[in-house]
Amino acid sequence: MNDASASAFRLDDRVALVTGGTRGIGAAIARELAGAGAQVVLTGRDARIAESAAADLRAEGAAARGFAYDAGQPGAWSRLADRIAGEVGRLDVLVNNAAVLRPHVVARLREEEFDELFQVNVKAALFLTKALQPLLQASAHACVLNITAAGAQAPMAGIGAYCASKAALVNLTRTLAKEWTPLGIRVNALTPGSTATDMILPVDAERRERFVAEMAAQNPMNRIADPVEIARAARFLVSDAASYVTGHVLVADGGLLA
Numbered sequence: 385m386n387d388a389s390a391s392a393f394r395l396d397d398r399v400a401l402v403t404g405g406t407r408g409i410g411a412a413i414a415r416e417l418a419g420a421g422a423q424v425v426l427t428g429r430d431a432r433i434a435e436s437a438a439a440d441l442r443a444e445g446a447a448a449r450g451f452a453y454d455a456g457q458p459g460a461w462s463r464l465a466d467r468i469a470g471e472v473g474r475l476d477v478l479v480n481n482a483a484v485l486r487p488h489v490v491a492r493l494r495e496e497e498f499d500e501l502f503q504v505n506v507k508a509a510l511f512l513t514k515a516l517q518p519l520l521q522a523s524a525h526a527c528v529l530n531i532t533a534a535g536a537q538a539p540m541a542g543i544g545a546y547c548a549s550k551a552a553l554v555n556l557t558r559t560l561a562k563e564w565t566p567l568g569i570r571v572n573a574l575t576p577g578s579t580a581t582d583m584i585l586p587v588d589a590e591r592r593e594r595f596v597a598e599m600a601a602q603n604p605m606n607r608i609a610d611p612v613e614i615a616r617a618a619r620f621l622v623s624d625a626a627s628y629v630t631g632h633v634l635v636a637d638g639g640l641l642a
């Protein structure tokens with residue numbers, strides 16, 4: 385790879401905000417972007433846990449801070465955006481990763497469960513993005529990356545409202561790309577397949593082994609993803625290597641949707 389191509393994947397002098405960066409895919413994305421040179425702000429619902437995840441990155445030589453953010457709380461997005469503006473002062477990359485999954489069959493879905501899924505997975509992501517528009521618009525490398533899910537394209541029994549929330553996020557990604565690309569802000573989505581995180585893995589070791597085998601059998605790679613494999617795709621999309629990519633939904637699912 386020549387120097388110009390290699391540097392297109394670097395994120396030096398950029399500030400990246402990763403919501404839900406304390407664990408799983410978000411933590412892997414925060415680490416990957418920090419490793420590419422970005423100053424990272426990651427969030428979690430508990431300020432101490434977020435700060436501790438940021439301290440782990442700092443111990444590896446990264447510039448990282450941890451902020452509290454509970455997307456289930458009305459108005460939390462405005463408070464986070466104000467904090468980024470006041471304490472960080474700029475933003476180049478926003479990764480809307482925080483989400484919840486509440487297994488349910490539609491016949492027994494409760495209204496509170498539906499509201500939580502759509503508040504955290506859709507409304508908070510959209511309104512946080514809106515609140516951060518002025519900072520993003522001031523950046524020469526602005527981009528938004530929404531983490532969706534394969535269920536947005538291929539609905540799955542047992543998690544219908546979660547899949548619908550991710551389908552809404554895909555749709556909003558494409559609308560926002562049409563409205564914001566002319567303003568200099570690229571907007572994309574990344575769709576992971578089954579990935580080894582707390583969100584999907586059963587706690588019980590025996591059940592976990594069975595579940596992983598079942599999930600793996602659904603894709604032609606016959607395995608589930610390591611979070612770093614999703615994080616590397618995220619790094620591509622938020623870097624200048626993807627400078628002509630906007631309104632796109634990149635799928636990293638081991639061929640599940642093929």
Ligand SMILES: NC(=O)c1ccc[n+]([C@@H]2O[C@H](COP(=O)([O-])OP(=O)(O)OC[C@H]3O[C@@H](n4cnc5c(N)ncnc54)[C@H](OP(=O)(O)O)[C@@H]3O)[C@@H](O)[C@H]2O)c1
Pocket residue numbers: 403404405406407408409410411427428429430433434453454455456480481482483484504531532533534575576577578579580581582583584
């Ligand atoms: N794992 C998969 O197989 C898979 C597949 C497709 C798509 N995805 C998507 O990938 C993204 C990351 O998922 P994951 O598997 O890494 O999930 P995870 O392991 O459950 O981690 C979720 C992250 O979001 C944060 N979070 C949870 N509830 C929140 C809330 N109400 N407000 C703000 N932050 C909250 C958590 O932080 P705290 O607990 O510290 O607050 C944590 O950092 C999600 O958008 C998910 O839908 C995952």
